Amino acid sequence: MTVDVLVAGFGPVGAVLTALLGERGVSVLAVDRAPGAYPRPRAAGLDEEVLRLLVGLPGMAGLLAEVRSSRRATFVGPDRRLLLAAGQGPAELGVPVGAFIHQPSVERALRAGIAAIPSVEVRLGVGVRGLREGAETVRVELDDASVVEARWVVGCDGAPSTVRSLIGAGYAGTTFAQPWLVVDVRSAEPLPVAPEIAFVLDPRRPAVTMPMPGGHRWEWMLRPGEDTDQMTRPDTVARLLAPWIDPATVTVERAAVYTFHARMAGRWRVGRVLLAGDAAHTMPPFAGQGLASGVRDVAALAWRLREVLAGVCGPASLDDYERERRPQVAAITGVEEDRYGNWR
Ligand SMILES: Cc1cc2nc3c(=O)[nH]c(=O)nc-3n(C[C@H](O)[C@H](O)[C@H](O)COP(=O)(O)OP(=O)(O)OC[C@H]3O[C@@H](n4cnc5c(N)ncnc54)[C@H](O)[C@@H]3O)c2cc1C
Incomplete structure (x- = not known):
């Protein structure tokens, strides 16, 4: 079997990438080691840029009716007296400026939308265990010993990412x-x-x-x-x-x-293999930017992958993906390259 893109990990970030590629006709195989979506909420807060992107995906038309809008963050004392309120500014993208979600419900709806995309296949209960890169494709070995040839592989397999280990991309930073x-x-x-x-x-x-x-x-x-x-x-x-x-x-x-951890992979692309979401970075939840950063990653990656697959750009243009995304993640995690070229 040969596919354009193998998405390793069908958590929220892998699912958004699958939808962004699949709805434009890219052939995608998404695999996930877990038999179903993670049933408990993790990400709770999303910003308007991410909401705007999600609401246009298959299965997400009802999203805005399901969220709780947010307009400000408050800081209160031990007696819960208001000390400071920080407004989030005016909504400018046609969606709330911030919102709270129930992650399992959002993931269920997105997976249902993806099920209707003809160029996408999803295999649950089987993960990626091996990668071998050739000239035109990557040979991907799955847990059940089956093999898939993919032109590109994107590791969206979360913080303990197997794909990141297989490409030796490192995960520098801090555990609090x-x-x-x-x-x-x-x-x-x-x-x-x-x-x-x-x-x-x-x-x-x-x-x-x-x-x-x-x-x-x-x-x-x-x-x-x-x-x-x-x-x-x-x-x-x-x-x-x-x-x-x-x-x-x-x-x-x-x-x-x-x-909580603040960590980032040293490289987000090695040849035909890329990283996105928690596989590329993880951060404390207090700024509500963990999942949001992962969604921004795949939004920045999907159109570049489509252009490379269509022959409009060469593979080197994929390096711009990391160039675009790394500074925002570095600003939140504080993980940066020192003068010796080490990520800390
Ligand atoms: C308590 C808490 C609160 C949070 N609050 C927020 C918040 O308010 N806002 C926010 O934006 N973010 C928040 N986050 C972070 C957010 O939940 C994560 O950033 C997000 O879930 C990452 O999505 P992901 O798809 O990259 O990884 P994951 O959700 O971890 O998904 C990875 C998937 O890969 C699969 N997998 C693993 N190994 C393999 C393999 N070898 N092959 C194939 N599949 C594999 C796993 O089964 C899993 O389904 C919070 C996190 C926590 C824990």
Whole structure:
């Protein structure tokens, strides 16, 4: 089997790339090691540029009716008194200037839209385990020992990316010492919490809270000595929620402890293999730019790949993809090249 593009990883970034290529007739095989979309929310906030792009994709026509719009971010004291409100400016792209999403619902709709694209095949439950580059194609070996020839391969396989390891692209940067507890709740009724993102500047327990369609999210920094098992127990979660809402009125969709990273691959393209999304970079969630950066990556890559496949440009034009995207990601992650050519 020979395809124009093999997309390794059908998470949100791989799915957006698949849609951007497939709807213009590029033959795409998207594979994902997982049998289905990740069922719990991760990305919650998106900016207007990303919303504008997503709303034009197959299956996404109803997106704007499903999101919770956002106009400002607030910074509050430990007593939740407003200290500062930062407006997000006027909406200029015909969509809200910022919005909160329920990621699993968005991914489900996008996957349904992609299923109707004739030039796309999606194989779930099978990942990429080997790559060998030839003159015109890359020979891709999948977990089930089947082999696919692809003119281009894009690794959208998340932070632990196999594709990134196979091409030896590195992943320089920092892992932060502070773990955070992230709790998502679902509620049939509106909750008595302001429908905007709030950073709680409490030195004893920094926190962030934000609305999501059909629910709300809280993130609390763990204190020294607190551990994952203790913090994710239902009684601990209920105790943390109690100052905000009546915990008995909500369903906890997810309570998990995360350690955040700011990392970036040293190279985003090696020959016919490219990286995008968390495979190329990962960052703390506080600026809401993780998924947004991945969507921007594939928006910058898809049209260049189409031009190269059509023979309009030579492969070297794909280096402009990294040139365009790296500065924005470097500005958020702080990962930069030192004078010896090492990425730190
Ligand atoms: C708590 C939390 C909050 C966040 N909040 C925000 C936010 O508000 N805004 C924002 O923009 N971002 C946010 N993010 C980040 C965002 O969720 C990620 O940036 C985004 O999910 C990355 O998408 P991706 O498709 O690149 O990778 P992933 O979603 O990780 O998808 C990678 C896919 O690749 C598959 N895979 C793995 N290995 C292989 C292989 N060898 N072969 C084939 N497939 C493979 C996996 O099964 C997976 O489906 C948050 C993240 C977390 C954890």
